[in-house]
Amino acid sequence: MRLSTLGNVVAAEHKFASKSEMDLIKAVQGGDKQAYHKLYQQYIAQVYGLCYRLTADKSLAEDAAQEVFIQLWRKIGNYQGDSKFSTWLHTVTSNITISYLRKQRGWLYRMMNFEDSPAINELAEESSSTVDIESYIVRLPERARLVFVLHAIEGYRHEEIAIMTNMAVGSSKAQFHRAKQLLQEWMGYE
Amino acid sequence: MNKADFESDLQQQLVALNREKQPERELWSGIELALVNSPDVVNKPKSGKIYALVAGVALIGLVSLLSFHTAQKHPNGSDLIASLSAQHQQQKQALLVQFQDQPALTSNWQEQVAELDKAELAIKAALKNEPNNMALLKLLQNVYQQQISLIERVHSPKWSQI
Numbered sequence: 001m002r003l004s005t006l007g008n009v010v011a012a013e014h015k016f017a018s019k020s021e022m023d024l025i026k027a028v029q030g031g032d033k034q035a036y037h038k039l040y041q042q043y044i045a046q047v048y049g050l051c052y053r054l055t056a057d058k059s060l061a062e063d064a065a066q067e068v069f070i071q072l073w074r075k076i077g078n079y080q081g082d083s084k085f086s087t088w089l090h091t092v093t094s095n096i097t098i099s100y101l102r103k104q105r106g107w108l109y110r111m112m113n114f115e116d117s118p119a120i121n122e123l124a125e126e127s128s129s130t131v132d133i134e135s136y137i138v139r140l141p142e143r144a145r146l147v148f149v150l151h152a153i154e155g156y157r158h159e160e161i162a163i164m165t166n167m168a169v170g171s172s173k174a175q176f177h178r179a180k181q182l183l184q185e186w187m188g189y190e
Numbered sequence: 191m192n193k194a195d196f197e198s199d200l201q202q203q204l205v206a207l208n209r210e211k212q213p214e215r216e217l218w219s220g221i222e223l224a225l226v227n228s229p230d231v232v233n234k235p236k237s238g239k240i241y242a243l244v245a246g247v248a249l250i251g252l253v254s255l256l257s258f259h260t261a262q263k264h265p266n267g268s269d270l271i272a273s274l275s276a277q278h279q280q281q282k283q284a285l286l287v288q289f290q291d292q293p294a295l296t297s298n299w300q301e302q303v304a305e306l307d308k309a310e311l312a313i314k315a316a317l318k319n320e321p322n323n324m325a326l327l328k329l330l331q332n333v334y335q336q337q338i339s340l341i342e343r344v345h346s347p348k349w350s351q352i
Binding site for chain 1: 192193195196199200203204207208209210211212213214215217218220221222224225291292293
């Protein structure tokens, strides 16, 4: 197969995939629960992955992912197809998870600055050779982790993160710097 | 190993990071259960507000009707109170079902709803003696509107503008 033909096939496949996804979304917007189950199966791993990196806790992440899909059913009517669905879904997921996390963390937690994530203990049990970047990320203190995930992985600007997390833009930048300093130390680049 | 090495290593690891992760717990059954209880909300993000608007218009209509009847002939205030209450209960239950799986912004909203329930009972007790007292009827209508508004407000998260 010539390269140009291959390119056309790839483009056509991409277009087809987009169309079938849009059809699925339209079916969900029309109230089709079977279509919603398909959409769930298609995106649960992405949604849970993001929830886990934001919460650094498997149980919280599962609850948050569940909450995302319950609220998504009510919110999907707002999706107009202006951006990629996965981009829109990641924004919805981030906002719901941050809001969920905020509710779970009580006043005492915030005042006492109990920022260490539960994943610290999990990491301590692993040898350094088996530790991957995700294990380091979930080990970051909460605010530094939220900013790092949203900026370095999800690609949000600090101005956007400031709104999402209810912190100043300067604080977002400072937390990102803190996250990188910790990662640099843990990854052996001192 | 310098900072440039770290930046490069970090970038490589972030690019290679698997964004997908499967939850250990089965989540769909819980989601499905929640959807069963709110079947008609897809694509109607402002349905709650519409409910409140319709209820408000209906209540105003009923009170206006009573005012007209008061001027025209002997009214049946008890029937109106019963009608107002029934309509409010229906509206309230619909909202509570709609929002039952949605997190509330305050933890004590149910206590506030209960306090308004007590106010409703006190006004109804007074209306038993004076079923055609317009001030009391308007007060009852106001309590009902406050309750609907409260349920709506505590279940409207800030990110709903997305």
